[in-house]
Amino acid sequence: MSKPRKPKGRPISGWLILDKPVDFGSTEAVGKIKWLFNAQKAGHAGTLDPLASGMLPIALGDATKTVPYVMDGRKIYEFTVTWGEERASDDLEGEVTNSSEKRPTEEEIRALLPNYTGVISQVPPQFSAIKIAGERAYDLARDGETVGIPSREVEIHRLTLLKVERDRAFFEVECGKGTYVRSLARDFGRDLGCFGHISGLRRSFVAPFAEDMMVPLAELTALEAIEDRDERLAALDAFLVDTSEALSALPQIRISDDQAHRLRMGNPIILRGRDAPVAEPEAVALAGGKLIAIGEIGEGEFRPKRVFA
Template identity: 80%
Template sequence: MSKPRKPKGRPVSGWLVLDKPFDFGSTEAVSKVKWLYKAQKAGHAGTLDPLASGMLPIALGDATKTVPYVMDGRKIYEFTVAWGEERNTDDLEGEPTQTSDKRPAEEDIRALLPKYTGVIEQVPPQFSAIKIAGERAYDMAREGETVEIPAREVEIHRLTLLKAETDQAHFEVECGKGTYVRSLARDMGRDLGCFGHIAGLRRTLVAPFGEERLVPLEKLVALEEIEDVEERLAALDAFLIPPVEALTSLPHVRISDDQVRRLRAGNPVILRGRDAPLPTPEAYATSISGELVAIGAVEEGEFRPKRVFG
């Protein structure tokens, strides 16, 4: 019997909150970070369009097990809508499909905002990663097909007009998972009767990570000048956030050293005391020192592990 292959790279684990530059794809950014860190595994928590900049949380190693909890976090974007033209991609990259000489008054824009606040129905852009009959919508759109994408419910917590100019307007939106800002620009342009597309987009928050955590890509690349490999990797590791910080929305259980060993072996542990959480389908357990041990369920007075760390 052949021996299992040893994973390439080092078992580094943590979150890097990358400030993704403009005109750089999310997959390309993950590959670059994985290469810089010499990591065994890497993934991101939510695609950011190549023409968008800002927050792209990247998980390395065991932190990839916590990606779903960051994917579900609220997000904040700052964006600019250019009026007078709708494009097939709903941003600067595409070809014009409809034009108008009309320009909206500031009061008309403000009057429209409540329509786009709360739970709304939204049709994703033709050029999106949505799967239709097993194919990506953008692949079908690039082949000239008209893609019928069903509307879906998304939640807009807040939509604010920051500045209105003659040919464009600047906004900030706080929204939930699955929201397409390009669709917001397209739909507002249609409602205002002037058409519109995204002319600038930046993501400033992906909960639970704030803007103060952002690390510019050029700052990481600059560390390549450090010739000593161990010193260079240590400098890179200093930017990493422990995986446990991705789970702050879940109930927390602190366990003893004996219970750590049981959980890591895949066994449940009994929870005692008045601080034990109520039954819940998801919670996370840490050691006394704060190290993440497992994600699991609290049922019948036990913590039952589903994903184990370390």
């Protein structure tokens, strides 16, 4: 009987809040960070298009178990819409599909914004990762197919017009999971009768990570010049954010080392005391400030769902 293969890389855990540059894909960025940190596992929380820059949270090791909690968080984007052309990809990469000489006034743009605030119905772009009959929409679009992508509800918490030029307008949007900013630009242009597409996009915030946590890729790759491996990895690890930061929105309980051992074995623990929470569908157990488990609280117990090394 063959022995299971030992995972390659270091069993490190944490979040790297990358400031992704333009013309660098999200999958490419994850691969680069995994290689730089010599990590066993890596994944990201929310794709950024190659033409977009900004915050791309990358989970290493056990932190990949917390990716869904970051995916569900609010996001803030700054984006530029160029008027006069609608494009197949709804950004600069696609071919022009519609054009217009009309340019909207600032008053017309401001009057439109309330229609795009709150819960709205949105059709994702043809060039998107949405699956249609098991195929990615962008694969079908590249093959020349035009597919009917069903609309879906997304939530826009805040939409601000920052500046207006003749051919361009600059916005900031705070939105929920699944929102396509490229679709906003496309729909703005259609409603204003002038067509439009995204010509600039930057993500500045992904809850719960703050903008000042971002690390430029160039700052990380510069550390490749450190010849001593241990020194180089230590310098990189200094940029990691603790895995538990991704779960800051969940209720937290403090437990003993003995209780932590029980949870790591997959067993529930009894919660005692007047201040013990009665019921929570999801909560975080911490011992000595370290993340031990995500679990459910009920009937005086904490029952682990996901356990961390």
